[in-house]
Amino acid sequence: xxxxxxxxxxxxxxxxxxxxxxxxxxxxxxxxxxxxxxxxxxxxxxxxxxxxxxxxxxxxxxxxxxxxxxxxxxxxxxxxxxxxxxxxxxxxxxxxxxxxxxxxxxxxxxxxxxxxxxxxxxxxxxxxxxxxxxxxxxxxxxxxxxxxxxxxxxxxxxxxxxxxxxxxxxxxxxxxxxxxxxxxxxxxxxxxxxxxxxxxxxxxxxxxxxxxxxxxxxxxxxxxxxxxxxxxxxxxxxxxxxxxxxxxxxxxxxxxxxxxxxxxxxxxxxxxxxxxxxxxxxxxxxxxxxxxxxxxxxxxxxxxxxxxxxxxxxxxxxxxxxxxxxxxxxxxxxxxxxxxxxxxxxxxxxxxxxxxxxxxxxxxxxxxxxxxxxxxxxxxxxxxxxxxxxxxxxxxxxxxxxxxxxxxxxxxxxxxxxxxxxxxxxxxxxxxxxxxxxxxxxxxxxxxxxxxxxxxxxxxxxxx
Ligand SMILES: Cc1ncc(COP(=O)(O)O)c(C=O)c1O
Numbered sequence: 293x294x295x296x297x298x299x300x301x302x303x304x305x306x307x308x309x310x311x312x313x314x315x316x317x318x319x320x321x322x323x324x325x326x327x328x329x330x331x332x333x334x335x336x337x338x339x340x341x342x343x344x345x346x347x348x349x350x351x352x353x354x355x356x357x358x359x360x361x362x363x364x365x366x367x368x369x370x371x372x373x374x375x376x377x378x379x380x381x382x383x384x385x386x387x388x389x390x391x392x393x394x395x396x397x398x399x400x401x402x403x404x405x406x407x408x409x410x411x412x413x414x415x416x417x418x419x420x421x422x423x424x425x426x427x428x429x430x431x432x433x434x435x436x437x438x439x440x441x442x443x444x445x446x447x448x449x450x451x452x453x454x455x456x457x458x459x460x461x462x463x464x465x466x467x468x469x470x471x472x473x474x475x476x477x478x479x480x481x482x483x484x485x486x487x488x489x490x491x492x493x494x495x496x497x498x499x500x501x502x503x504x505x506x507x508x509x510x511x512x513x514x515x516x517x518x519x520x521x522x523x524x525x526x527x528x529x530x531x532x533x534x535x536x537x538x539x540x541x542x543x544x545x546x547x548x549x550x551x552x553x554x555x556x557x558x559x560x561x562x563x564x565x566x567x568x569x570x571x572x573x574x575x576x577x578x579x580x581x582x583x584x585x586x587x588x589x590x591x592x593x594x595x596x597x598x599x600x601x602x603x604x605x606x607x608x609x610x611x612x613x614x615x616x617x618x619x620x621x622x623x624x625x626x627x628x629x630x631x632x633x634x635x636x637x638x639x640x641x642x643x644x645x646x647x648x649x650x651x652x653x654x655x656x657x658x659x660x661x662x663x664x665x666x667x668x669x670x671x672x673x674x675x676x677x678x679x680x681x682x683x684x685x686x687x688x689x690x691x692x693x694x695x696x697x698x699x700x701x702x703x704x705x706x707x708x709x710x711x712x713x714x715x716x717x718x719x720x721x722x723x724x725x726x727x728x729x730x731x732x733x734x735x736x737x738x739x740x741x742x743x744x745x746x747x748x749x750x751x752x753x754x755x756x
Pocket of ligand 1: 561
């Protein structure tokens with residue numbers, strides 16, 4: 293039977309694209325910041341010249357004190373976590389993606405470094421690792437954010453494999469034996485948040501196995517209570533949900549003294565809070581690590597990435613406009629959108645046997661851009677995604693997209709990632725209703741088999 297195509301009048305709904313809706317961009321605030329930066333020669337002149345290796349110094353200072361405030365307490369863990377603001381720990385980047393590539397250029401070696409991706413993983417990170425010639429293996433999230441037991445077993449097994457460095461060592465860097473990549477808070481794609489005990493154990497594991505943990509901490513600022521009874525206390529409103537792994541590594545005793553590089557780097561970004569087009573972010577790590585990162589060949593040649601935008605983002609932070617945008621616009625909008633999506637999931641999907649991923653939302657707090665749902669047993673999410681696109685004009689991200697390239701041991705046949713940030717708010721419920729129709733049809737027809745993301749005909753690079 294040929295599949296009925298999407299009715300011509302039906303508008304496509306895209307729950308795959310992980311971009312902020314246009315109404316959530318702080319255009320007016322960025323205009324003001326740019327005006328300030330460009331009309332003051334003490335800002336515009338350095339802004340238009342090559343930047344220092346580690347990036348525009350005033351922005352490093354602004355970010356250091358802003359992060360130190362945000363990470364000084366913890367909404368869920370009530371632990372003081374971060375140390376004092378220290379610009380030497382901060383390096384300006386061209387965003388989390390660009391910086392991941394630089395971290396790998398400086399701190400990995402394809403003949404020596406093994407990479408462990410916590411999966412389901414941010415799918416576009418895989419290519420960045422592959423571009424550096426690195427082989428990846430998957431480790432599940434488990435209940436707490438990383439399957440620590442599984443990871444340690446794999447780390448131990450890999451110790452037995454012979455490794456040979458291919459790159460010439462540089463005095464400002466080191467070559468880690470292992471790299472662990474994860475998104476510990478409001479993960480893309482699962483929405484999951486790694487628990488505090490798991491964070492501590494992961495740092496200890498990294499110290500034991502000479503591993504660098506690279507965390508994409510790009511959603512940390514976007515958090516809200518999920519129920520009327522769970523609320524972020526007013527005094528804690530602008531504090532992080534949990535200590536980042538980089539904070540744990542900074543404070544968890546005994547701190548190893550051997551080389552001063554540490555075992556974590558936090559990859560931060562203005563993409564989700566100001567706009568992806570800013571192409572500006574920051575890395576935080578030990579001062580020694582940060583210095584080494586700033587010596588990446590592309591920064592030595594071209595100066596720090598995003599130099600001009602860094603001056604504008606600096607004004608955006610300094611004026612308090614970014615903080616007001618996050619609290620006054622983004623958080624309320626994402627909270628509403630999340631609520632609308634969850635209501636629709638309860639109404640249209642749960643009765644069909646679809647479950648919502650376990651997110652360990654600490655203290656009833658959720659955040660980020662994504663909700664992960666699991667299809668009923670026997671229903672392949674690739675089949676669902678293909679039919680949703682063909683028959684319902686609905687684009688969703690099937691679980692296979694978030695598997696780790698080259699490692700078939702961890703599969704996500706039934707998972708679907710739904711993004712509530714991009715579409716019109718009113719389209720969220722409609723999108724989920726369409727998904728419900730597809731799941732119902734497939735269940736009733738007993739359709740079996742598997743469709744991989746490669747067969748879906750969507751350009752993944754466009755979606756993030
Ligand atoms: C986990 C994660 N890392 C990195 C990125 C990309 O960040 P940037 O725009 O700063 O390169 C995204 C965007 O979706 C993301 O979800």
